[in-house]
Amino acid sequence: MQFTYTIVYVSDVAASLAFFDRAFGLKARFLHESGAYGEVDTGTGGATLAFVDHATARDSVQHDYVAADASPQPLGMEIGFTVTDVPAAYERAVAAGARALAAPVTKPWGQTVAYVRCPDGTLVELCTAMG
Numbered sequence: 001m002q003f004t005y006t007i008v009y010v011s012d013v014a015a016s017l018a019f020f021d022r023a024f025g026l027k028a029r030f031l032h033e034s035g036a037y038g039e040v041d042t043g044t045g046g047a048t049l050a051f052v053d054h055a056t057a058r059d060s061v062q063h064d065y066v067a068a069d070a071s072p073q074p075l076g077m078e079i080g081f082t083v084t085d086v087p088a089a090y091e092r093a094v095a096a097g098a099r100a101l102a103a104p105v106t107k108p109w110g111q112t113v114a115y116v117r118c119p120d121g122t123l124v125e126l127c128t129a130m131g
Contacts, residue, residue, distance in 0.1 A: 003047055004047060004048065005047055005048035005049070005050055006047065006048075006049055006050070006079065007050045007051065007052050007057075008049070008050070008051050008052075008068075008079070008120065008122050009051075009052055009053075009054055009057040009065070009067065009068070010051050010052070010053065010054070010068075010069070010120040010121075010122075011053065011054060011067070011069055011120065012053070012120070013031065013035055013036060013037060013038045013051045013052065013053050014031060014035055014038065015119070015120070016038070016051045016118070016119075016120045016122075017031060017038045017040060017051065019096060019097060019098075019118060019119055019120070020040050020049075020118075021040070022096035022097070023092060023093040023096035023097070023098055023116075023118070024081060024089070024092075024093065024124075025092075026040040026041060026042060026043075026049070027040065027041050028040055028041075029041040035053070036052060036053045036055070036056040037050065037051070037052045037053075037056065038050065038051050039051075049079065051120075054067060067121065068120060068121025068122055068123075069119070069120050069121035070121070071121060074101070074117055074121070074123035075121070075123065077123065078115070078123040078124060078125050079122060079123070079124050079125070080124070080125040080126075080127060081124065081125070081126055081127070082127060082128065082129045083126055083127070083128065084128065086104045086112040086113065086114050086126050086127060086128060087104045087112075087114070089114075089126045090103065090104050090114040090116065090126055093116045093124070093126065094116060097118075097119050098116035098117060098118055098119070098124070099116060099117040100116060101115040101116055101117055101123070102114055102115040104126075109130075111127055111128050111129075111130055112127065112128045113125060113126070113127040113128075114126045114127070
């Protein structure tokens with residue numbers, strides 16, 4: 001088995017693609033003509049980060065779920081990005097419209113981490129690489 005992609009369920013796919021470009025520098029790689037599905041280029045050559053609108057997601061899953069943007073608290077999962085300059089990445093994300101949750105801090109094991117919440121409700125960790 002191989003991990004291939006993460007799909008984030010959002011209200012507006014194009015808006016999420018635009019935000020991830022402004023906040024994290026991840027360019028849109030694909031947006032379906034319906035606007036219901038899109039992907040960003042993560043530069044990894046491996047796993048894909050994609051977005052799908054709520055109507056399409058609910059149709060596919062055949063169940064309702066908690067929409068991240070409708071929840072007053074972040075959901076119990078995150079997307080993590082490794083960066084060399086966490087404070088700069090954090091400031092860029094906040095300037096682009098992310099909500100600041102946890103300012104950059106260096107953990108006892110030496111890793112610097114920070115957390116933001118995207119307008120679509122996604123919780124994002126910005127961190128330095130381990131080891």
